[in-house]
Structure formats: structure tokens, C-alpha cells
Amino acid sequence: MNKYITIAIILSITAILYSCKHDDRDVDQEMAELKEFILKKEAEGLNIDTAGTGIFYILKNEGAGPTPQQGDTCFIEYQCYSLNDRLIEQSLDIYPPNGIWKFIFAPDDMIQGLRTGINLMNAECEMDIIIPSNLAFGKAGTANIPPYTTLIYVVKMYDVRVRNN
Template identity: 35%
Template sequence: MLVICFSCSKIEPRRPINPKTSTTLYKETIKESIALNKVEDNKIIELIKKDSTNVYIQSSNGFWYTYKHKVENELQNPVKGNEVTIEYNITDLNDSVIYSKQSLGIKKYLVDKEDFISGLQKGIKLMKTGETITFVIPSYSAFGITGDGNKIGINKSIKSTVTLINIK
């Protein structure tokens, strides 16, 4: 009878000797991300310094861009909800083509209403119809720590030349 009574007592799990709190893990992850972002930004800055033929502008959204064809008129920039028609490509930082314009085709995109490359979502809103801009996008504004699951690996910065064909 005693064996039956004591065998039903609660079993307590063993605790780790030196448990790491979720706060500690969170802080470590933030430090690692900041260091990785700094390395990527430095690579991009070096690339821009070497490119003496173009003038790059740093956006407040963490990417750089240069105009290939600028339109100097009063046309409106795309805003949330507009449907834009674009043609674009994706290259690595050394201009090796990852996805060509031909393979990507013409894309219709609802501004801020559908999933797209984060850096390009913000960059398209800087454009006017007829403009062509090359964006240099760090991985944290491109495909991040997962890549695209195909040709773009993890933590890879990209370049993309975008032509805004139409705004509806």
C-alpha cells in the first residue's frame, strides 16, 4: 500500500545548472545581427567607393541607389495601393546576374499591399514613371537569413536595376 501511495507523487524536472535567460539570448542575437549588418554595410561602402562612374544616394531605409535614367518632371511617385508595372533584374555585388530581366519578366506589383523584396518595396516609392534606378540592397532588406531558397544564399546583399514602366 505504501508503494502505491508514494509512486503517485509529482515528478519534478531537473533544471539546468547555468540556465540562459531568454533576455540574454535575445541580447546575444541582437549583437550578432548588428555585427553582421556592419560587415555587409562596409562591403557595400567599399563597392560604392570603387564605382567612380555613378553617384550613390543612401536612403534612410538602409539601401543605396543610383539613377541610370532620371526623369525631371512633376510626375507623381507611387503610393500605397498603386499598381506599378516594373522590369527588374537581380545581380550580386560583383554584377554577376542571378536573375535576368528576361527570366523575371514584367512584374505588376501593388505598392505596400503584397510581399516583395523589402528594399525594392521602399525604393519603388522613390521612382517616377520612366525612371531606371540601380538599388544596392543589404541582405537585411533583401532576402535575409533565409535567402530565396534557390539562387540567393543566406545573408547575401544584392543589386537590382529597376525600370518603372507604369503607375495606376
């Protein structure tokens, strides 16, 4: 009987150590893939900038006017991809018929990285927002987003309507 308990303990410890090591490897793998992606985009001549919060972005069209503040109404269209170009979701599928998502900008209503990126945009701004998993869904992932997945949101801000006080 003690033999079986010892084997069970050894297997449990091995599983725990493997899962910890596996998590570290996944974070390391994600960071290596992100670095490779950024270097590739820079080699293509794209200017990748960063917000001090950890997201990266490629400004495609600067736009004009104010950036959204809490309580302002935003109108955006987006596609969300993984680093390997797998389409995860797009606003056209969620907000028919035109794919424009109208929402009140409130910092707690979306993943941190997307919130940060949208906060940099104004009307007619177009931007690719590159969000490491620690600012998205992290090690938990979602039903259709694996753990430690960097997301790329291709976003067009159609309008920012300032909240009337």
C-alpha cells in the same frame, strides 16, 4: 561514459560559439564588401544616394509623374544581381514575353529594400537599388541567394497608374 558526454558538450559549445562568430564575420564581410562596392562606384563618377531606411541607389533617369502609393499599379522591368555581378533573377525570365512585371503596389508584397526603392520611382525612372541583406533575405538567404547577400536591383519603371478611389 562521462568522458563521452563531456566531449559532446565541448563539441556542442564549440559549434555554437563558432556559428555565432561565423554569423558576425558574415555580416562584417558583407558590410566590407558593400563599402568597397560603393567606393568603387563613386570612384567611377557615379552619384550614390541613400534613402534614410538603409538602401542606396544610383539614379540613372529621373522620370516624371507621381511615385507609387499603396494600391497604385506599377509596371517595371528588373534584373537582380549580387555584388559580384552574378545574375540572380530577371523579370524577363519570370514575366514573358516582354519581362514587364505589372503589380499593385502594396508595401507587404515584396522585400523591404525593394519596396523602399520602388517607392522613390516614377514613370520612366531608371535606378539601381542597392539593398543590404538586412532589408532583403538576411541571414536566412533563399535557395539561390546565400545568407548576408547584398542585392542590386537594376530597375526601370515604365508606368505608375494611380489607383482610382
